[in-house]
Amino acid sequence: MTASGPAIQRATSTPRLRPPVVRTPRIVQGVQFAIFRRRAMRKWIERHGRIFEINVPIFGRSVVVSDPALVKSVCTASTEQLINVQPNLNNLFGPGSVFGFDGPRHRDRRRLLAPAFHGHSLKNYEKIIEDETLRESANWPEDKEFRALEPMNRITLNVILRTIFGTAEPGRDNLEKLREIIPPFMKLAQRMAFVPAPPSWTRRYGPWRKLDEFRNAFDRIVSTLIDRADADPGLGERSDVLASLLRSECDGTGMPRRDLCDELLTLVCAGHETTASVLAWAFERLRRNPDVLAELVRELDEGGSDFRRATIFEVLRVRSVVDVIGRRARAPGFDLGEWRIPQDRTVFVRIADLHENPEVFPHPERFDPYRFCGTRPAAPAWLAFGGGARRCIGADFTIAEIDIVLRTVLHNFAIQTDGAADEKSHFRGVAHIPKLGGRIVVNRRR
Numbered sequence: 285m286t287a288s289g290p291a292i293q294r295a296t297s298t299p300r301l302r303p304p305v306v307r308t309p310r311i312v313q314g315v316q317f318a319i320f321r322r323r324a325m326r327k328w329i330e331r332h333g334r335i336f337e338i339n340v341p342i343f344g345r346s347v348v349v350s351d352p353a354l355v356k357s358v359c360t361a362s363t364e365q366l367i368n369v370q371p372n373l374n375n376l377f378g379p380g381s382v383f384g385f386d387g388p389r390h391r392d393r394r395r396l397l398a399p400a401f402h403g404h405s406l407k408n409y410e411k412i413i414e415d416e417t418l419r420e421s422a423n424w425p426e427d428k429e430f431r432a433l434e435p436m437n438r439i440t441l442n443v444i445l446r447t448i449f450g451t452a453e454p455g456r457d458n459l460e461k462l463r464e465i466i467p468p469f470m471k472l473a474q475r476m477a478f479v480p481a482p483p484s485w486t487r488r489y490g491p492w493r494k495l496d497e498f499r500n501a502f503d504r505i506v507s508t509l510i511d512r513a514d515a516d517p518g519l520g521e522r523s524d525v526l527a528s529l530l531r532s533e534c535d536g537t538g539m540p541r542r543d544l545c546d547e548l549l550t551l552v553c554a555g556h557e558t559t560a561s562v563l564a565w566a567f568e569r570l571r572r573n574p575d576v577l578a579e580l581v582r583e584l585d586e587g588g589s590d591f592r593r594a595t596i597f598e599v600l601r602v603r604s605v606v607d608v609i610g611r612r613a614r615a616p617g618f619d620l621g622e623w624r625i626p627q628d629r630t631v632f633v634r635i636a637d638l639h640e641n642p643e644v645f646p647h648p649e650r651f652d653p654y655r656f657c658g659t660r661p662a663a664p665a666w667l668a669f670g671g672g673a674r675r676c677i678g679a680d681f682t683i684a685e686i687d688i689v690l691r692t693v694l695h696n697f698a699i700q701t702d703g704a705a706d707e708k709s710h711f712r713g714v715a716h717i718p719k720l721g722g723r724i725v726v727n728r729r730r
């Protein structure tokens with residue numbers, strides 16, 4: 285036992301030791317974790333190695349892991365050992381969101397949601413993605429620098445809305461309203477994502493009031509869309525996600541209706557800004573890497589796609605849009621390698637530090653898609669979408685979406701390259717974006 289409790293201990297009968305503990309005051313660690321995370325993590329890894337304990341507001345004492353073998357144990361742990369981190373994103377999306385479930389309920393919910401974002405369902409969305417990219421890029425200026433992030437955000441928001449709610453009339457005016465209210469919500473929500481909910485009376489003020497107003501507006505619009513889909517005689521033939529969720533409700537395998545709005549909000553929000561951030565990073569990287577860009581264009585003109593896929597995996601590695609995932613240890617604790625993590629302790633896996641590990645990725649700072657040519661990146665070394673039972677539901681969908689957007693842009697535009705300084709990363713609360721928005725200059729090819 286140490287001054288601050290038994291903490292993490294070796295799971296043997298030998299004297300129980302804790303892994304290194306970061307000793308600065310909790311509030312300082314909190315600021316480092318929230319604002320200067322990358323720099324702080326590097327310093328802590330250098331000093332303590334790839335497992336150590338921090339103590340930060342909201343999450344409390346938390347073990348941070350970036351050793352691939354230990355990360356594998358975290359990803360493959362059962363829900364008797366580890367559950368989702370608290371607080372998590374169901375803070376924003378509501379108690380009926382997949383983020384809030386663990387164990388069998390979580391597994392059942394994923395079984396319901398995941399098929400819409402895998403396999404042959406993806407084919408249905410290809411045309412939507414291409415159409416939205418062409419529509420958004422139709423008026424791009426030539427020879428004039430602009431931020432790629434906002435156009436990418438509009439593309440991915442439109443894509444996810446059409447994928448989830450379909451495009452059939454009537455309902456377009458409702459999608460239009462969603463298009464208006466979601467971006468400001470996302471901006472605020474990311475900042476508030478992990479702030480514990482206050483007592484209900486304080487929700488009448490400030491950001492909580494704004495979040496509640498958004499939620500009421502979202503529920504009103506989405507309830508109308510659900511009612512219309514319910515009454516649609518063509519529901520059986522529709523390929524959108526809402527239709528498939530309503531069909532599963534009819535055959536008795538569906539989710540409770542009260543969870544539907546929470547889950548639709550989850551998919552809309554989780555399913556667009558992250559993808560837009562990766563696309564903005566892709567353009568940021570291509571501007572500064574003429575050889576990679578030339579190879580992409582050559583391959584595209586010859587009808588290939590393998591190098592483009594490798595480039596997407598490399599963007600996801602070299603710029604980790606989601607840099608950390610979290611879990612919480614359950615009773616009686618969790619054995620992680622030689623350490624025992626006590627009950628209720630938070631466990632963070634630092635994706636960015638896995639991706640920047642020079643023993644796994646030589647010269648990790650280099651943007652080098654050839655690392656992934658002829659091979660698929662694999663967990664635990666490459667963990668852009670998390671791992672195990674909670675791995676991102678939208679991973680395949682996202683890769684397909686980024687692929688089609690890049691293909692369409694590179695087919696129609698030449699991106700100018702130069703020696704501009706790398707854009708720094710800016711943390712929005714959930715996703716890391718290029719600080720200047722991924723600025724590019726283009727000319728039409730066709």
Ligand code: HEM
Nearest residue numbers: 383554555558559606609669670671674675676677678682
């Ligand atoms: C570049 C884009 C994306 C990135 C980097 C990303 C990353 C992640 C990560 C790291 C997790 C946590 C995994 C874990 O805890 O192990 C996650 C979970 C999740 N993502 Fe994504 N995601 C992306 C796009 C999407 C899209 C397009 C959708 C939906 C269409 C989506 C829906 C979800 C959902 C529902 C979860 C919760 C899974 C669960 O708790 O079981 N994501 N994502």
